[in-house]
Amino acid sequence: MEASEIYKCIADPQRLRILNLLEAGPLCVCHMQEILEVPQVKMSKQLSSMKQLGLLKAHREGTWMIYKLVDPVEGLITANLCYLREAACAECNQLQRDLTKREKLILKVTKIDNDCPQEVCQQITCC
Amino acid sequence: MEASEIYKCIADPQRLRILNLLEAGPLCVCHMQEILEVPQVKMSKQLSSMKQLGLLKAHREGTWMIYKLVDPVEGLITANLCYLREAACAECNQLQRDLTKREKLILKVTKIDNDCPQEVCQQITCC
DNA sequence: ACAATATATACTAAAATTAGTATATATCAT
């Protein structure tokens, strides 16, 4: 994968936020949608472009599609997420807030709604 | 400066190469042009967009315009150049080759042509 | 004042990216 392709990808704040979320663990489309507050089409298209690029893979669980980072994670991605988490900028705060929102959402859909893909809720200490 | 703006900038291989060159020291437009082998218009436009973004600054020395990175260099740029120099990919090799080409060119214009901006040739051990 | 060199800008055409609406597909529960 070319560095320039990766940069083009993370040059879009939304795509960067997706990578940030997925680094913490797999997620299904609708949950990412809820965290980022974007229309379904947009989310779906961005995910598919990132999958095509080779950064993400997906599999189905029921009606859900679970997306995750390919393993091993592209080093350039890791390095930049790592940098941005330390840094102090508007975008960086957003990334942190997304992670918090992710935690809460997974807890909710797991414990309260009891309606969460296996692979996602497995991440919770007590599921 | 927003991270996404910086990523958009370095998503263009040519702009990345410019930053890579300038991290080694200031250069005038025509020398960068020669190293990267691009038409004058393109070089000029890319430089001006990067200056506008706030990554570069420029001053005149005779008919030359000398460009350099603003000080302090944007951390995200430094981190990425650093990463790419260590990495093994086509783009990374290009960056190395550019630096070598830069060394040779500066030596030539300084010692042989004797036609080099002060600030550029000052970098040479013996000028 | 004039020519040469280095660089920048205006303008236009071409290409790439993004966004939106509608529609399609897959899976599950009834």
Next chain:
DNA sequence: ATGATATATACTAATTTTAGTATATATTGT
């Protein structure tokens, strides 16, 4: 088979980015 939910795709319109040609400006040397 039908309806509901989650997701993907086709198509189009709008926007942004890039590239190219021509021209302008600034500086220097004659």
